[in-house]
Amino acid sequence: MHVICDLCVVPLGVGVSVSAQVAACQEVIRESGLEHCMHAYGTNIEGPWDEVMAVVKRCHEVVHDMGAPRITTTLKLGTRTDREQHMDDKVTSVEALLRSR
Amino acid sequence: MHVICDLCVVPLGVGVSVSAQVAACQEVIRESGLEHCMHAYGTNIEGPWDEVMAVVKRCHEVVHDMGAPRITTTLKLGTRTDREQHMDDKVTSVEALLRSR
Amino acid sequence: MHVICDLCVVPLGVGVSVSAQVAACQEVIRESGLEHCMHAYGTNIEGPWDEVMAVVKRCHEVVHDMGAPRITTTLKLGTRTDREQHMDDKVTSVEALLRSR
Amino acid sequence: MHVICDLCVVPLGVGVSVSAQVAACQEVIRESGLEHCMHAYGTNIEGPWDEVMAVVKRCHEVVHDMGAPRITTTLKLGTRTDREQHMDDKVTSVEALLRSR
Numbered sequence: 454m455h456v457i458c459d460l461c462v463v464p465l466g467v468g469v470s471v472s473a474q475v476a477a478c479q480e481v482i483r484e485s486g487l488e489h490c491m492h493a494y495g496t497n498i499e500g501p502w503d504e505v506m507a508v509v510k511r512c513h514e515v516v517h518d519m520g521a522p523r524i525t526t527t528l529k530l531g532t533r534t535d536r537e538q539h540m541d542d543k544v545t546s547v548e549a550l551l552r553s554r
Numbered sequence: 555m556h557v558i559c560d561l562c563v564v565p566l567g568v569g570v571s572v573s574a575q576v577a578a579c580q581e582v583i584r585e586s587g588l589e590h591c592m593h594a595y596g597t598n599i600e601g602p603w604d605e606v607m608a609v610v611k612r613c614h615e616v617v618h619d620m621g622a623p624r625i626t627t628t629l630k631l632g633t634r635t636d637r638e639q640h641m642d643d644k645v646t647s648v649e650a651l652l653r654s655r
Numbered sequence: 656m657h658v659i660c661d662l663c664v665v666p667l668g669v670g671v672s673v674s675a676q677v678a679a680c681q682e683v684i685r686e687s688g689l690e691h692c693m694h695a696y697g698t699n700i701e702g703p704w705d706e707v708m709a710v711v712k713r714c715h716e717v718v719h720d721m722g723a724p725r726i727t728t729t730l731k732l733g734t735r736t737d738r739e740q741h742m743d744d745k746v747t748s749v750e751a752l753l754r755s756r
Numbered sequence: 757m758h759v760i761c762d763l764c765v766v767p768l769g770v771g772v773s774v775s776a777q778v779a780a781c782q783e784v785i786r787e788s789g790l791e792h793c794m795h796a797y798g799t800n801i802e803g804p805w806d807e808v809m810a811v812v813k814r815c816h817e818v819v820h821d822m823g824a825p826r827i828t829t830t831l832k833l834g835t836r837t838d839r840e841q842h843m844d845d846k847v848t849s850v851e852a853l854l855r856s857r
Contacts, residue, residue, distance in 0.1 A: 459796075463665060465670075472853055480854070492762075493762075493802075494760065494762035494846075497797055499796075502614075510607070513633050514555070517555075517635050522634055522636035523634040523636065523671045524634070527628070528629040529628055529830060530629060531797065541796070543797075544794060547778045547782060550775055554779075554783075558696065562661075562731065566766070569769055570735070580749060593661075594699045594745045594746055595660070636671055644695045645693060645694070647674045652682070656820075708813070711833075712809070715833070715835050725837075727832065728833040732827075732828070735827070737826065
């Protein structure tokens with residue numbers, strides 16, 4: 454099962470800046486070799502379900518290991534069986550519609 | 555790693571009513587034996603990370619098997635290392651604060 | 656436009672416990688007079704769109720006024736035009752399906 | 757109150773493809789004049805709270821007007837009082853940390 458997800462990991466109890474923890478999660482994501490794209494409120498990741506979910510778990514482990522006592526994560530998960538779809542396809546198909554108007 | 559999650563599975567391409575698919579997910583959750591509590595916009599589930607995530611995956615598999623070609627899920631995941639916490643504790647501690655005012 | 660929402664307000668930079676801020680949001684919600692129901696990972700609220708959104712904004716204002724320098728909120732918003740639906744209806748229809756199996 | 761949000765509008769009861777509705781939301785967002793950036797699982801938008809929230813409401817209205825009987829939206833909302841922050845700042849600060857390792 455292929456999944457396109459949007460991951461937003463929020464550490465609590467580490468102060469107001471969370472960029473160090475977000476950067477550590479980016480490294481976890483990069484090391485996974487999965488397709489991904491960071492935006493201002495999370496990161497899109499796609500790949501086989503178990504591999505994507507291993508990344509999410511690893512992010513929690515790494516951020517706790519950095520000293521964050523608490524984490525709250527928001528995750529969106531998209532799967533489909535009618536056809537193959539990748540992250541770029543989603544953006545491209547919307548942009549094509551916008552151009553045709 | 556213990557996790558408290560909030561799971562909201564939304565099937566697309568099955569029409570406007572999604573209660574059959576939500577009920578199927580409830581059965582998956584019940585069969586897992588994990589603590590859970592359904593509300594009007596999702597279900598709280600808690601337990602060991604891998605068991606909770608197996609439930610989320612199983613929900614996607616079951617809803618696709620029912621004929622939904624596409625699913626979009628929203629998942630919140632809370633973990634903490636400073637102390638043990640359960641779903642009831644979270645509600646109870648807020649209610650205690652409200653009573654003391 | 657009637658909306659059923661699920662609101663989860665997370666203050667950052669206030670330490671690991673956020674129950675005081677969550678309790679303050681509960682008071683905002685109660686004072687609104689809107690139907691609501693707290694669970695372990697948020698609060699369901701329903702009512703007219705503008706009233707519900709005024710509650711969400713007021714929660715951010717109150718939590719900042721308590722000293723939280725940063726807030727990240729997750730909000731799910733459900734609207735429908737085919738028929739009237741309330742929070743209880745959603746849970747009831749799923750439970751009816753589960754009983755009939 | 758300045759807000760950075762992530763908006764993901766999902767129409768139900770319109771079939772498996774939702775790109776027409778997503779494109780319509782993009783037009784609403786563009787017409788608002790607010791800073792925004794679409795990704796594969798939503799759109800980041802930033803600006804004054806009331807203007808951003810007017811966009812979210814308008815998206816629901818427009819998508820219902822296109823014939824969608826039901827919508828479920830996921831919205832993340834970030835506000836902070838300690839300093840001004842824009843969407844680009846969030847990505848830039850994480851990327852700077854990643855380069856310095």
